[in-house]
Amino acid sequence: MKFSAVDVRQAASAADIVYEALRRAIIEGEIVEGESLRQEELARMFNTSRIPVREALSRLEQHGLITTQRYKGAVVAGLSIEEIAEIFEFRALIEAEVMRLAVPNLDRETLEKAAQYCSEFDRETDPHRWGEINRLFHYTLYEASQRPYYLQNVRSSLDRIDRYLRAQLTFTNGVPRAGREHEAILAACGKGDADLASRLTRDHILDAGKSLMTFLREQRG
Numbered sequence: 001m002k003f004s005a006v007d008v009r010q011a012a013s014a015a016d017i018v019y020e021a022l023r024r025a026i027i028e029g030e031i032v033e034g035e036s037l038r039q040e041e042l043a044r045m046f047n048t049s050r051i052p053v054r055e056a057l058s059r060l061e062q063h064g065l066i067t068t069q070r071y072k073g074a075v076v077a078g079l080s081i082e083e084i085a086e087i088f089e090f091r092a093l094i095e096a097e098v099m100r101l102a103v104p105n106l107d108r109e110t111l112e113k114a115a116q117y118c119s120e121f122d123r124e125t126d127p128h129r130w131g132e133i134n135r136l137f138h139y140t141l142y143e144a145s146q147r148p149y150y151l152q153n154v155r156s157s158l159d160r161i162d163r164y165l166r167a168q169l170t171f172t173n174g175v176p177r178a179g180r181e182h183e184a185i186l187a188a189c190g191k192g193d194a195d196l197a198s199r200l201t202r203d204h205i206l207d208a209g210k211s212l213m214t215f216l217r218e219q220r221g
Contacts, residue, residue: 014052018042019059026065026076027162028128033078037066064160081213081220084161088209091157094150095142096202099185102145103194111190114140118186122179127170131162137182141189161212168212178208 022042025031042053057074060066067077079087117137124133135158142151169175181204188197 014046014048015055015059018046018048018052019056021046022056022060023063023065023159026060027131027159027166029163029166031076033076035076036072037074037076039073063156079160079164081216084164084213084216085209087157087161088205088212091154092202092205092209094157095138095154095205096198098142098145098147098150098154099189099201100194100198101147102141102143103189103192103197105144105146106141106189106192107144110140110144111186114186114189118179118182121175121182127166130169130175131166134165134178134182141185164212164216165208168208168215172211172215174208174211178204181207 022031022037031037037057039050039053039057043050046053057066061068061074065077066074069075114137117133117140121130121133121137124130139151142154145151169178181200185197185200185204188200
């Protein structure tokens with residue numbers, strides 16, 4: 001056959017690298033809301049062509065982390081208070097159910113791993129690590145639900161609001177409260193009480209959402 005083929009393995013690998021680097025930078029606030037992401041500049045930074053950059057930007061847009069604007073191209077997406085409220089409502093619904101499904105499948109090794117993250121979260125003094133450890137704690141428990149599609153949606157929701165959560169934890173002294181709530185959730189899991197663990201997870205998420213929205217209203221005037 002006579003046509004120009006593309007090395008799919010290399011293209012996919014490059015796109016994955018660009019996507020993950022940009023995703024992390026957006027979540028951690030290194031690339032701020034409203035900042036433009038220009039394909040030519042990104043291609044130079046990653047020493048690659050525009051094809052994997054374009055693919056990475058498309059994936060970021062699908063996950064709601066960037067948006068395409070006329071004349072500006074791809075920019076880091078912002079969220080309104082109403083959008084954040086809806087995301088937290090969704091998280092409370094799905095993560096509470098994931099927790100309910102997970103508890104019967106939790107073994108000693110998983111509980112001990114979650115306990116380690118719980119302790120690490122309480123001890124950590126670097127604000128940049130709080131969001132990552134928080135995810136690891138919850139995901140360690142959630143994975144026992146054996147619901148990969150649910151978890152994919154949980155991750156997508158967290159990606160949308162993670163940079164806001166980091167700011168809320170940093171500037172509102174929310175870490176001690178989150179740590180206490182983590183301990184209560186873990187204790188319920190250890191007792192095998194799926195209903196209590198589910199309810200505590202729901203309350204934990206809704207309380208974090210209320211705190212975040214209060215913080216953003218004050219910041220945005």
